[in-house]
């Protein structure tokens with residue numbers, strides 16, 4: 294399936310809308326297109342809130358998600374069956390703890406979500422399009438939600454994806470523990486951070502937010518968080534500095 298000729302119309306859509314793809318090496322681009330073919334054959338898309346799924350929607354999501362698969366042997370987000378797409382942000386009921394015994398209940402707007410037992414992943418098309426067009430602003434809802442799917446591959450939603458060796462697991466645990474603690478501390482004291490402070494929520498969000506920064510602002514991440522950058526580079530077997538549009 295990876296070797297099948299890639300539809301010309303899809304390629305034109307990717308070149309037009311998915312900015313990072315223009316900077317990939319020829320080998321990486323060919324690998325990406327192969328993964329997109331498999332991804333689109335395996336995953337089901339469903340429009341929500343009156344949204345119609347088009348080829349532009351499918352390939353724009355697939356191209357960004359498949360960036361996470363390059364250079365690794367992978368099973369294409371095995372826990373994920375369906376991708377639900379809303380036109381813009383969508384509303385969800387949420388209970389949020391705001392104090393030790395204080396919960397706030399209400400409707401919040403969301404750009405995306407996924408869960409370990411959901412089998413699905415929800416995205417706002419507005420946010421997907423923005424993420425594809427602005428590859429260096431540090432925010433990308435597709436990379437974020439699919440990073441959660443990588444986290445789920447070894448069963449737990451704990452911010453630890455499937456790592457090859459025991460040695461790698463130990464190094465990962467040590468680096469993530471200290472980086473997560475410093476993001477929490479910075480968040481509490483209001484110190485500006487490169488990483489989105491949403492990552493201070495828990496280790497799973499920390500991983501997802503780190504993945505966004507790794508692909509979108511690799512130079513800055515490497516400069517300010519060299520150990521975190523190194524762990525992600527080992528896991529992804531990619532060095533996004535090589536194709537980043539980040540200044």
Ligand SMILES: [Zn+2]
Pocket residue numbers: 437441497498501
């Ligand atoms: Zn998240």
